[in-house]
Amino acid sequence: MIETLLQPFQFAFMQNAFVMVLIIAVPTSLLSCYLVLKGWSLMGDAISHAVLPGVVAAYMLGLPLIIGAFVAGMFCALATGFLSENSRVKQDTVMGIVFSGMFGFGIVMYTKVSTDVHLDHILFGNMLGVGSSDLWTAGLIALFVGAIVIAKRRDLMLHAFDPVQAQAVGLRVGWLHYGLLALISLTIVATLSAVGIILSIGLLIAPGAIAFLLTQQFARMLPIAVGVTMLSGFLGVYASFYLDSAPAPTIILILTAIFIAAFIKSNINTRRATT
Template sequence: MTDLLAPLQYDFMVKAMLVSALVGAVCAVLSCFVTLKGWSLMGDAVSHSVLPGVVLSYVVGAPFALGAFVFGLGSVIAIGFIKAHSRIKEDTVMGVVFTGLFALGLVLISVTPSDVHLSHILFGNVLGITTADILQTVIIGGFALLVILLKRKDFLLFCFDPTHARSIGLNTTYLYYALLTLLALTIVASLQTVGIILVISMLITPGAIAYLLTDRFDRMLVWAVASGVFSSVFGTYLSYFLDASTGGCIVVLQTILFVIALVFAPKYGLLRLRKRVLAAA
């Protein structure tokens, strides 16, 4: 028992677990809307697009979160503008924008002298998170979560049936950019925990798990948050004993939960579907 409780004796581990739990909850709530809207590639685009903003913030001495948010929001606006003013489809536009900005970030990292490991932004460094970073994560994550919950009905209708949302008077353009702005804010809040590359899993996998387990959105939120918080806290805990990447452990654990749900989900799991096929035969 003493060995099992050993991680809790260190302040940095307790802080890491608490911050990971918050980020896991925020990402999980947003992942439900991302899953319904089919925006997995959009989340990938925004997460990769913030990298040059982080590097430029370091160069000018500004907070990383500011540069990340500016470039994340800028990528969203660029995608929307190019989509509206050209014949190119949205997924192609996203691919061009996020690969271009991510490549720009890698170039800036390679030519910027630094005594700070900017690679931590790529993969996260929650075990080394500072008090200022914790405060930043709490403020940004808490704000994003509050807005999502307050506007959840409008966002749900927009994700499920944008035509109906428009017909009853909702401003779908506003909801489109509001949801993408919240996506950018959530990615910024997750930088220290899992980094730019792995955050996309936290924005997709909890919603995918919940989508396999239930047809009701309120229950979907509960399942997503439960899986997101559990994998974040337990993944951080396991990383102590494995001496492995904390972000990597969190994402691997989420993937394991997804595979379990994929196979054993009571209504949509592979085993259940196989029984239906056999019964029909």
């Protein structure tokens, strides 16, 4: 019985998957708290989809895929900001147009390039196929993003709640705005090999939303989000071994189930408080 339960830990590819999911849990969950507070969930979705043409272009030029993904993600963020500030169209509409256009462009580019990189691995990730280079890349990015977010957590929180007040007290709002976008792009690059383009958005939204339902104090949101993501990631990878399913979608399903439970708990507590 014990040997069966411990069987997933006996394989090197499963060990790498466990390490990878614990690594990417830190930056994604920390950023998700700010994305939920700022109402930027669609921005994370836009950037995650928009990196595809950058990935294909980097492959064509013989560059590391992470460079192309980061450049494309930043281009999407900057283009969205420019168009929304210089037109009457609302930001969410602009984001939808930009990311769908770039995603479509990436698909067209991919169909014209002969490559041994399978599209499913780009879109949905290949967590069971990550190697030491992927772990090092994700680890360094997670360390950098986590350190920046923790160091600037108060400034980012004020910018998320009240950008006008943040500017009034002397904070560089522009640096915070585009710095946060850069951190999102870097984090999506870190998760690219593990959960892919499409599923990375789940890790950038669900943890913050769950933490938001479980507590009213932002200082507690950050550790709750990290803990929930690590737990869901570990259980998702572990369960996928026995279910013979892909780890990334399994992790997202577990996060969804936790969100539903947190939603029910929040509603029950709200009703008790009003009665």
